[in-house]
Amino acid sequence: xxxxxxxxxxxxxxxxxxxxxTLLVTYIRENLRLTGTHVGCDTAQCGACTVLMNGxxxxxxxxxxxxxxxxxxxxxxxxxxxxxxLHPMQAAFKENHGLxxxxxxxxxxxxxxxFAKSHPNPSEQExxxxxxxxxxxxxxxxxxxxxxxxxxxxxxxKI
Amino acid sequence: xxxxxxxxRIARKEDYRFLTGAGQYTDDVTLPNQTYAAFVxxxxxxxxxxNIAIDKALKAxxxxxxxxxxxxxxxxxxxxxxxxxxxxxxxxxxxxxxxPCLAQGKVRYVGDHVAVVIAETLDQAQDAAExxxxxxxxxxxxxxxAKARSAKPIHDLAPDNTCYVWALGDKAAVDxxxxxxxxxxxxxxxxNRLIPNAIEPRAAIGSFSRADDAYTLYVTxxxxxxxxxxxxxxxxxxxxxxxxxxxxxxxxxxGSKIYLYAEDVVVTWxxxxxxxxxxxxxxxxxxxxxxxxGRDHVTIAELALDKDGKFLAMRVKTTANLGAxxxxxxxxxxxxxxxxxxxxxxxxxxxxxEVTAVFTNTTPVDAxxxxxxPEATYVVERLVETAxxxxxxxxxxxxxxxxxxxxxxxxxxxLQYDTGNYDATLExxxxxxxxxxxxxxxxxxxxxxxxxxxxxxAYIEACGIAPSAVAGSLGARxxxxxxxxxxxxxxxxxxxxxxxxSHGQGHETTFxxxxxxxxxxxxxxxxxxxxxxSKILFGMGTYGSRSIAVGGTAIVKxxxxxxxxxxxIAAHLLEASEADIExxxxxFKVAGTDKKKMFGEVAFAAYVPHNYPHDKLExxxxxxxxxxxxxxTFPAGTYICEVEVDRETGAVSVDRFTAVDDFGKIINPMxxxxxxxxxxxxxxxxxxxxxxxxxxxxxQLVTGSFMDYCLPRAGDVPSFKIDTRETPCTxxxxxxxxxxxxxxxxxxxxxxxxxxxxxGVKDLAMxxxxxxxxxxxxxxxxxxx
Numbered sequence: 001x002x003x004x005x006x007x008x009x010x011x012x013x014x015x016x017x018x019x020x021x022t023l024l025v026t027y028i029r030e031n032l033r034l035t036g037t038h039v040g041c042d043t044a045q046c047g048a049c050t051v052l053m054n055g056x057x058x059x060x061x062x063x064x065x066x067x068x069x070x071x072x073x074x075x076x077x078x079x080x081x082x083x084x085x086l087h088p089m090q091a092a093f094k095e096n097h098g099l100x101x102x103x104x105x106x107x108x109x110x111x112x113x114x115f116a117k118s119h120p121n122p123s124e125q126e127x128x129x130x131x132x133x134x135x136x137x138x139x140x141x142x143x144x145x146x147x148x149x150x151x152x153x154x155x156x157x158k159i
Numbered sequence: 160x161x162x163x164x165x166x167x168r169i170a171r172k173e174d175y176r177f178l179t180g181a182g183q184y185t186d187d188v189t190l191p192n193q194t195y196a197a198f199v200x201x202x203x204x205x206x207x208x209x210n211i212a213i214d215k216a217l218k219a220x221x222x223x224x225x226x227x228x229x230x231x232x233x234x235x236x237x238x239x240x241x242x243x244x245x246x247x248x249x250x251x252x253x254x255x256x257x258x259p260c261l262a263q264g265k266v267r268y269v270g271d272h273v274a275v276v277i278a279e280t281l282d283q284a285q286d287a288a289e290x291x292x293x294x295x296x297x298x299x300x301x302x303x304x305a306k307a308r309s310a311k312p313i314h315d316l317a318p319d320n321t322c323y324v325w326a327l328g329d330k331a332a333v334d335x336x337x338x339x340x341x342x343x344x345x346x347x348x349x350x351n352r353l354i355p356n357a358i359e360p361r362a363a364i365g366s367f368s369r370a371d372d373a374y375t376l377y378v379t380x381x382x383x384x385x386x387x388x389x390x391x392x393x394x395x396x397x398x399x400x401x402x403x404x405x406x407x408x409x410x411x412x413x414g415s416k417i418y419l420y421a422e423d424v425v426v427t428w429x430x431x432x433x434x435x436x437x438x439x440x441x442x443x444x445x446x447x448x449x450x451x452x453g454r455d456h457v458t459i460a461e462l463a464l465d466k467d468g469k470f471l472a473m474r475v476k477t478t479a480n481l482g483a484x485x486x487x488x489x490x491x492x493x494x495x496x497x498x499x500x501x502x503x504x505x506x507x508x509x510x511x512x513e514v515t516a517v518f519t520n521t522t523p524v525d526a527x528x529x530x531x532x533p534e535a536t537y538v539v540e541r542l543v544e545t546a547x548x549x550x551x552x553x554x555x556x557x558x559x560x561x562x563x564x565x566x567x568x569x570x571x572x573x574l575q576y577d578t579g580n581y582d583a584t585l586e587x588x589x590x591x592x593x594x595x596x597x598x599x600x601x602x603x604x605x606x607x608x609x610x611x612x613x614x615x616x617a618y619i620e621a622c623g624i625a626p627s628a629v630a631g632s633l634g635a636r637x638x639x640x641x642x643x644x645x646x647x648x649x650x651x652x653x654x655x656x657x658x659x660x661s662h663g664q665g666h667e668t669t670f671x672x673x674x675x676x677x678x679x680x681x682x683x684x685x686x687x688x689x690x691x692x693s694k695i696l697f698g699m700g701t702y703g704s705r706s707i708a709v710g711g712t713a714i715v716k717x718x719x720x721x722x723x724x725x726x727x728i729a730a731h732l733l734e735a736s737e738a739d740i741e742x743x744x745x746x747f748k749v750a751g752t753d754k755k756k757m758f759g760e761v762a763f764a765a766y767v768p769h770n771y772p773h774d775k776l777e778x779x780x781x782x783x784x785x786x787x788x789x790x791x792t793f794p795a796g797t798y799i800c801e802v803e804v805d806r807e808t809g810a811v812s813v814d815r816f817t818a819v820d821d822f823g824k825i826i827n828p829m830x831x832x833x834x835x836x837x838x839x840x841x842x843x844x845x846x847x848x849x850x851x852x853x854x855x856x857x858x859q860l861v862t863g864s865f866m867d868y869c870l871p872r873a874g875d876v877p878s879f880k881i882d883t884r885e886t887p888c889t890x891x892x893x894x895x896x897x898x899x900x901x902x903x904x905x906x907x908x909x910x911x912x913x914x915x916x917x918x919g920v921k922d923l924a925m926x927x928x929x930x931x932x933x934x935x936x937x938x939x940x941x942x943x944x
Contacts, residue, residue, distance in 0.1 A: 019282070021282070029187075033189075035183075035187035036180015036182070037180070038184070038359070039186070039360075040359065040360065040443065041443035041864070041865050042442045042443045042444055042864075043443065043865055043866055045866060046443075046865060048358060076178075076180035077179065077180040077181075080178075080179050084179075086175070086179070090178040093174070093178055094171070094175070095170060097170070097830065097832070099178065100411070100664070100665070100833055100837065101358070101408075101409065102173070102174075102176075102177025102178075102408065102410065103182075103358045103411060104358045104410075105177050106180055109178065127873070129874060131872065131873035132874065135358060135865065135870050135872065136358065137356060137357055137411050137413070137837070137841070138833075138837045139833060139836055139837050139840075140836030140837045140838075140841075140871075140876060140879070140902075141836075141871075141872075142836040142878055143836065145878065
């Protein structure tokens with residue numbers, strides 16, 4: 001049995017027929033073909049699937065699509081300006097070499113956007129704690145931490 | 160335009176697509192009419208398959224087809240080959256038992272492939288896979304390398320579960336040096352098994368076109384041409400020109416994506432049987448079970464010293480766990496890439512190493528970041544630090560007394576180091592780490608109830624793999640050159656095709672810097688293409704920190720041919736002698752005159768050859784080069800780690816970590832630093848948090864998820880202090896050595912040296928989790944009572 005699930009994704013109204021067990025991340029990747037949101041594990045540990053739901057960072061692998069009915073979702077594809085200019089947080093990742101293979105990156109950026117709203121001038125310690133739910137195997141976090149500190153300052157509390 | 164590009168911290172070209180969600184990884188590829196595969200895996204470590212019942216699964220909704228081992232055998236699908244032949248101490252070839260893509264009558268580790276269910280959707284495939292009923296007769300299993308030789312045989316071909324016993328060095332001379340030594344330091348330890356865990360799980364999509372009678376495989380691979388060669392020539396018996404392998408954006412590899420895996424073969428083969436694309440994406444649980452693991456050595460190591468602390472000899476005996484089957488390069492890791500590095504940075508004149516490689520009922524083990532060299536460095540640097548403590552010599556001073564200073568240097572373990580300056584990296588690391596104030600920091604820590612220790616590791620690695628003739632003489636069944644192609648377009652911009660593969664290393668930027676620098680053009684005029692056998696002429700791929708040294712050099716060789724041809728064209732256009740043409744910063748000039756042609760003008764003339772030396776030259780400006788290195792490269796450096804241990808909880812924090820590396824010439828320091836940070840973190844992970852565990856009785860993988868296997872998180876590592884020193888490689892034109900693995904090679908020994916210093920103990924097992932350390936502290940305090 002399938003059911004229709006509707007929500008707003010990156011400012012656009014979308015809907016799709018899915019099974020009740022369909023995860024939000026599957027809905028985003030397979031039904032909407034927004035493949036920037038990644039799946040890196042099956043135990044909600046890696047954070048590669050992080051998106052913003054009603055402004056809050058969540059792991060889209062740990063809720064089913066139905067739970068996001070009517071929600072406002074932002075994925076990595078919705079972060080840059082419509083003309084393609086990078087968001088200050090994205091730009092900070094690029095400037096500070098905060099990414100290597102790029103697979104964990106969308107989740108890192110989405111998590112950082114939520115964190116930076118309430119931390120316009122974070123300490124290294126605060127940033128490291130904020131990354132508790134996101135795994136990266138390439139960067140050793142050093143440059144991710146630098147990126148988020150720089151990106152948060154540039155954002156000044158606003159997404 | 161003329162700012163130097165070599166050595167410039169240029170932000171990466173590839174970042175925009177990764178930062179905007181536009182990266183294209185294998186699982187992001189969807190082909191029309193594709194089906195989904197789910198593998199039925201063995202729940203047992205060792206069992207005979209008595210029966211496989213698929214009837215119920217076949218009737219499940221959406222199921223298209225189910226294949227078992229017999230289907231592959233009937234179709235004459237071969238087993239997975241091993242790419243390196245090791246010859247044992249008796250001159251006999253290693254034991255190479257069959258490695259079927261789907262089990263043939265027996266399973267040999269938890270996760271071994273038994274059947275594949277192909278359905279219309281992924282959910283349907285996974286649901287139906289659970290309905291496949293396999294009747295097993297369980298056999299006793301062994302997971303511990305040290306117990307393998309007396310365990311139940313895993314393969315008929317290897318009744319004592321031994322693949323080979325191999326040795327390097329003059330045993331009699333080493334034994335006699337030990338007999339005369341004034342001091343011997345001895346350690347016994349396990350180099351813990353690791354699970355690579357690139358954050359992108361493996362994936363493969365096979366498709367077959369009847370119209371072209373040709374296959375395409377999209378796959379998470381570090382070396383698409385090697386994947387194709389192995390699969391077509393040794394497993395499926397297909398003509399190579401009828402198979403295209405594409406490795407698009409790949410989300411980290413660390414070695415685990417070098418190998419030809421069963422899933423890749425099965426989806427490719429099945430796509431023709433079904434005449435539909437077949438897609439498989441590993442979930443993380445499958446990745447833990449089926450991606451090749453790393454390390455897993457049990458070692459006894461001894462160092463003999465004279466009364467002045469000069470190293471006289473080293474004796475090493477290792478049992479290496481290969482897992483249940485021989486993975487693609489498994490056999491060369493604990494031998495060729497391990498024993499040959501045991502000289503380290505030192506003049507130790509005599510070294511003997513014996514390696515017994517065994518089969519166990521565990522996931523196959525192969526190269527993981529560093530591959531043999533972290534294990535060798537751990538042996539050497541734990542021994543040296545321990546010897547320094549036993550002899551009460553400052554560990555830095557003991558190293559100084561034994562450093563190699565005359566190059567080229569022939570080690571007693573086959574390698575010849577071309578260049579190096581180990582004093583430079585050691586002294587720089589001592590400064591950068593503020594070694595002189597360590598005692599002050601130590602007493603501060605003590606005031607806070609914490610123990611502080613310091614540890615060193617002066618590592619060396621052999622990269623730029625490898626001179627093909629040398630590798631061949633050591634058993635390699637492949638060449639280890641690299642290929643590159645430079646295609647100059649009529650308007651003067653350049654596309655470069657490389658056989659190296661980037662899965663995080665940033666080749667699209669680094670290689671473009673090399674090209675733009677050499678040609679004297681803006682970096683935006685250069686594109687780098689990799690990862691597709693239909694575009695790239697050939698490639699051996701990326702591993703062993705070889706890309707810039709071997710792949711980069713191939714590109715330089717092709718660029719030199721471009722410039723040479725350009726000079727001929729320019730000489731014609733300028734009505735000058737070819738010998739008088741100089742190329743500099745994008746211009747072909749007649750020496751000593753102001754006559755010149757821009758690079759773009761020459762390119763245009765090559766493609767619009769109206770005024771052209773047709774009698775001497777072909778039109779066009781496109782050159783290939785294959786580069787086979789003359790030697791390995793030898794990056795080296797010194798790492799200094801300081802840890803703090805909480806005496807109440809046993810928690811270890813890496814408080815300071817200093818790394819000074821010599822990678823030769825550096826193209827993009829920002830990218831190099833990123834490689835070091837990542838390597839260090841994996842090395843710290845090995846030392847403190849990561850340890851693969853099997854249940855000894857059942858052979859079940861106990862650490863099968865991110866909740867049980869602890870990848871370092873941001874809070875587990877510090878910000879790093881890093882710097883470089885530069886002694887250019889002497890045998891490649893860029894002077895480069897490679898930097899991808901250094902951190903993972905040097906860090907474990909540095910961390911464990913620091914931790915054992917803090918605790919005042921000779922040795923402690925990796926990973927030294929807070930539990931391990933707490934237990935040790937409890938035992939110590941009870942012993943005191």
